Amino acid sequence: MFGSGPQRGDGRVAQRENHREDIAGRANVEDTPELLAYYDELDRHKAGALWTVANKIEPWQPKSASVPVVWRYRDLRTHVLRSVELVTPEKAGRRVVYLNNPGRTDVAAAVGWIYAGLQVMNPGEVASAHRHSASAIRFIMEGSGAYTVVDGHKMTLGANDFVLTPNGTWHEHGVEATGTPCIWQDGLDIPFVNAMEANFYEVHPDLSQAVGYPVDDMTRTWGNPGLKPMGEAWSKGYSPMFKYEWAPTYESLLNYAGCTDGSPFDGVLMEYVNPVTNGPVMLTLGASMQMLRPGEHTRAHRHTGSGLYHVAKGSGHSIIDGKRYDWREHDIFCVPSWAWHEHVNGSDGDDACLFCLSDLPVMRSLGLYREQAFGDNGGRQPLL
Secondary structure, three states: OOOOOOOOOOOOOEEEOOEEEEEOOOOOOOOOHHHHHHHHHHHHOOOOOHHHOHHHHOOOOOOOOOOOOEEOHHHHHHHHHHHHHHOOHHHHOOOEEEOOOOOOOOOOOOEOOEEEEEEEEOOOOEOOOEEEOOOEEEEEEEOOOEEEEEOOEEEEEOOOOEEEEOOOOOEEEEEOOOOOOEEEEEEEOHHHHHHOOOOOEEEOOOOOOOOOOOOOHHHHHHOOOOOOOOOOOOOOOOOOOOEEOHHHHHHHHHHHHOOOOOEOOOEEEEEOOOOOOOOOOOOOOEEEEEEEOOOOEOOOEEEOOOEEEEEEEOEEEEEEOOEEEEEEOOOEEEEOOOOOEEEEOOOOOOOEEEEEEEOHHHHHHOOOOOEEEOOOHHHOOOOO
């Protein structure tokens, strides 16, 4: 476990007369005329002295630029619906209100390297088919008749279902003419793929794709608990399920809750998995659903990796780095990497369920995952 250590240098913020930007994390080296002239000379050669930035680029422990936020659905819903009056899917491409973390405005991320937004479509509308290097999920919030087509496979979608649109797959979204206005949460790894300088975006040459399989065939083929289709091969790095439905997810949580005390840090927590590999649903984005039983208050812990939580059911609050954040159904909140967090279901009669989109697959596959329990006060954070 990597922990905190003594600060290298004095951590001063130095300002140079001819460089007005702040230089954080300076080592304990005094500025002298000779050194300042040396830094200027290095700068002219597009270089620099490591000791002037060591604490910033190589910290003792992670320090996320993201801050905890709760996006309240009751506040955003009106603005999401108003976008229907202002722009069309054809002109806007996608009619989305995105979530902007105050610490990540430079990359339009909700938390860490995860982008998120709320998309709305009216009955009869269809967004153009496209594909991109970023991987994505859609979590359905309200409405009926929503569907997604991924590489010719059509999935019908209901409340609290979520669907995958893996990187490189042709996909389009729509709402049947017989449906109602639908709102869903988008979640993508756009900031991460952009940071890797590897993002491509392409519009389908026909603007739409033909449905080439029975509706919901991938869930019906791969979504049978404990059973794998004989003779069906799948070698891609993402799950063939594409759609994960709410009803069997909630039933699984109830079944699991009946035979376990759950995690002291996360309650009854279950991960969505690729049924072929038993690994994450996609290589860069993971998803889970956890249940907090009536009155449950988890212990605090922290880990590397960012989490974007969607309240699928119930209400409660979370304590993140010592501050309380209240939430209720369809609110969205985030827990930045290495932030202390604990969750509370204050109800004495109903459970609460939290869907979480995370970058944990990246942390785990690169060997960067670390976790630490809060050791004081019975695992509870003091409120600031």
